[in-house]
Amino acid sequence: MLTFEKAMEKYRAWMIRRNFSQRTIQYKNDFFRPFGKWLFGTHPEAYQDVRAVTCEVIDDYLDFVALKGFKPSSMQTSISNVKTFFKFLYRNDLISEDPTRKVDNVRVPKKEVIYVPHEEVIKTLDEMFIKFRKGNRYEVAVRDYFIIRCAYVTGWRASESLACNPQEDINWDTGEVYIPKRKGGGDGYVYLDQETLKKLKEWYYSNYPNGKRLWYTIGSKKGKPMKYQGYKKVFLKYFGMGSHRIRASFATHLHFQGVDVKDIKDLMGHKSITSTMSYVAKDNNKLKQIHREKNPFSKGAT
Incomplete structure (x- = not known):
């Protein structure tokens, strides 16, 4: 059994080993805290063992994010974070399949660069x-x-x-x-x-x-x-x-x-x-x- 909390602990340790900045690590923690809360509330069996997270569970989460009215760029950020997390688990043989393998990226309109002249x-x-x-x-x-x-x-x-x-x-x-x-x-x-x-x-x-x-x-x-x-x-x-x-x-x-x-x-x-x-x-x-x-x-x- 690999609980979501244990999986996050391993993910944080990996980021530290890879010399991610403290700010990046904190950002990831802040992102996955509400994700974990959602997972616990909607799919408790997957929270208790992330090996139970399926493509359908990921689809449910992305539907949840979309219905909250997120902008395309925010949607893509959510997708990227979730993909990176589960790919880490898959590459390290902590899960047998990557549940994000079927997830497509969101087309984000290109924005004008904002800068100070x-x-x-x-x-x-x-x-x-x-x-x-x-x-x-x-x-x-x-x-x-x-x-x-x-x-x-x-x-x-x-x-x-x-x-x-x-x-x-x-x-x-x-x-x-x-x-x-x-x-x-x-x-x-x-x-x-x-x-x-x-x-x-x-x-x-x-x-x-x-x-x-x-x-x-x-x-x-x-x-x-x-x-x-x-x-x-x-x-x-x-x-x-x-x-x-x-x-x-x-x-x-x-x-x-x-x-x-x-x-x-x-x-x-x-x-x-x-x-x-x-x-x-x-x-x-x-x-x-x-x-x-x-x-x-x-x-x-x-």
């Missing part, structure tokens, strides 16, 4: 100190300035930024920032330009000479390493969107500058170009120029 990022950075000249609010503005500037110039993930140890990971001469266990697989690097590097070093070591993390809280809980929610709030405060949109701004800016998408992929730590392209917006100005110069009735047309 370069001019807006620069304008925001330039104006961050106008209101605050001293005190805690000024300290917060300075810290937030470097959080945003570093995110934009490196394109790193929130988890990579929050885990950065300046004493060990940043080469203060070259601007190379070592990123262990990148999500895309293996270790890697992101890069700080010399101006950012100089300003960051001066600010950081004047405030946290013995710090082990790059970002700390300010205020009543001053001096504690910043967590994801606090990091996310910085970008919501200034741009009304999360840090991933600044990551898209980084990728899009490089693309607009003519950088090859393969190089953008490596800088962002992706395994595939498909992942990278989900961060790169279309250059509408370039498309207009191409059409203006190359359309069938342009002067240069042959």
Whole structure:
């Protein structure tokens, strides 16, 4: 007998061995908690022994999700999570058949890439100190300035930024920032330009000479390493969107500058170009120029 709880325990252990981030593991836990509750309530025999989960049980669950009015992207996320879980169990001989083998993916309409234009990022950075000249609010503005500037110039993930140890990971001469266990697989690097590097070093070591993390809280809980929610709030405060949109701004800016998408992929730590392209917006100005110069009735047309 393999209970759902025991199966999840093995799945978590596998993710830890594979060096999945704590945030990813927590996300999986949060997803499968309601799935387990549904399974217990509708198919208790399958909850007590996941080997009793059949294709019909999976169909029942997907019908349940669909009737809740989930969007196609959310439906696909549910399908992907369930497939990954049961494929893990099947590959490790914990179940004799994969009950998700007949499940088709959902066609998700392609969305326009949401990003913050370069001019807006620069304008925001330039104006961050106008209101605050001293005190805690000024300290917060300075810290937030470097959080945003570093995110934009490196394109790193929130988890990579929050885990950065300046004493060990940043080469203060070259601007190379070592990123262990990148999500895309293996270790890697992101890069700080010399101006950012100089300003960051001066600010950081004047405030946290013995710090082990790059970002700390300010205020009543001053001096504690910043967590994801606090990091996310910085970008919501200034741009009304999360840090991933600044990551898209980084990728899009490089693309607009003519950088090859393969190089953008490596800088962002992706395994595939498909992942990278989900961060790169279309250059509408370039498309207009191409059409203006190359359309069938342009002067240069042959």
